[in-house]
Amino acid sequence: MQVLPIPSGATTKESPSLGKLIVLTGPSGVGKGTLMRSLLQRHPEFYYSVSATTRSPRPGETNGKNYYFISRKEFEQLVAQGEFLEWAEFAGNYYGTPREAVLNHIQSGKLVVLEIELEGARQIRNSFPSALSIFILPPSFSELEKRIRGRGQDSQEAIARRLRRAEEEINAANEFDTQIINDDFDTAVNQIETFLFKETTV
Numbered sequence: 573m574q575v576l577p578i579p580s581g582a583t584t585k586e587s588p589s590l591g592k593l594i595v596l597t598g599p600s601g602v603g604k605g606t607l608m609r610s611l612l613q614r615h616p617e618f619y620y621s622v623s624a625t626t627r628s629p630r631p632g633e634t635n636g637k638n639y640y641f642i643s644r645k646e647f648e649q650l651v652a653q654g655e656f657l658e659w660a661e662f663a664g665n666y667y668g669t670p671r672e673a674v675l676n677h678i679q680s681g682k683l684v685v686l687e688i689e690l691e692g693a694r695q696i697r698n699s700f701p702s703a704l705s706i707f708i709l710p711p712s713f714s715e716l717e718k719r720i721r722g723r724g725q726d727s728q729e730a731i732a733r734r735l736r737r738a739e740e741e742i743n744a745a746n747e748f749d750t751q752i753i754n755d756d757f758d759t760a761v762n763q764i765e766t767f768l769f770k771e772t773t774v
């Protein structure tokens with residue numbers, strides 16, 4: 573994975589005083605987005621950070637809801653302006669978390685949730701030591717492959733790239749505060765919720 577130089581502002585330690593930053597990470601296809609949607613249904617008071625990406629929209633995805641879909645040139649300009657809290661290149665596309673909206677919501681006392689890949693999660697761990705991080709694991713690698721293929725929204729080439737990257741990501745699971753296996757879906761949602769309630773006052 574290629575990572576462009578991070579502007580100095582992005583590496584500055586940030587210290588949220590009121591709200592809390594939560595990072596959900598794990599390999600592509602493990603079910604992070606599906607878990608996140610379920611969590612947000614149970615907790616509409618949480619703020620979900622909509623990322624920017626240079627990936628093309630999948631059928632049904634909406635600009636501003638699923639992602640801000642922008643060009644590589646626009647993305648690189650935003651990087652240069654220090655507009656991202658973290659960002660990375662994943663499977664041939666850029667992804668980044670808009671800094672200002674996240675900081676504003678933390679300042680206003682919200683529990684802010686990011687759903688991001690490994691490199692970005694590592695950047696947040698460095699810049700936001702107080703963030704809570706959850707690594708979602710698949711029950712097995714073959715089940716992960718089944719889920720990515722079953723989603724039916726990526727090209728064969730994109731699926732192969734994501735699976736190659738998944739092994740490296742899974743090996744990093746212990747870097748994060750907790751690891752949850754997304755086997756039975758409801759059990760996994762409950763485990764995320766239990767972790768959050770234990771670690772926060774929300």
Ligand SMILES: Nc1ncnc2c1ncn2[C@@H]1O[C@H](COP(=O)(O)OP(=O)(O)OP(=O)(O)O)[C@@H](O)[C@H]1O
Nearest residue numbers: 599600601602603604605606719723754755756757
């Ligand atoms: N516990 C589960 N059991 C079986 N299938 C699941 C489970 N959780 C999610 N899935 C399915 O796995 C597929 C991938 O889920 P999802 O898109 O949420 O993954 P993701 O981790 O967000 O992927 P990406 O990081 O690429 O966005 C979806 O079809 C989803 O319905």
Ligand SMILES: Nc1nc2c(ncn2[C@@H]2O[C@H](COP(=O)(O)O)[C@@H](O)[C@H]2O)c(=O)[nH]1
Nearest residue numbers: 600623659660662667668669687688689692
């Ligand atoms: N580092 C970041 N990773 C992000 C961000 N938004 C999403 N992601 C992760 O990218 C992969 C691929 O997503 P997909 O929607 O193309 O399947 C996945 O792991 C997402 O969690 C972000 O802002 N920063």
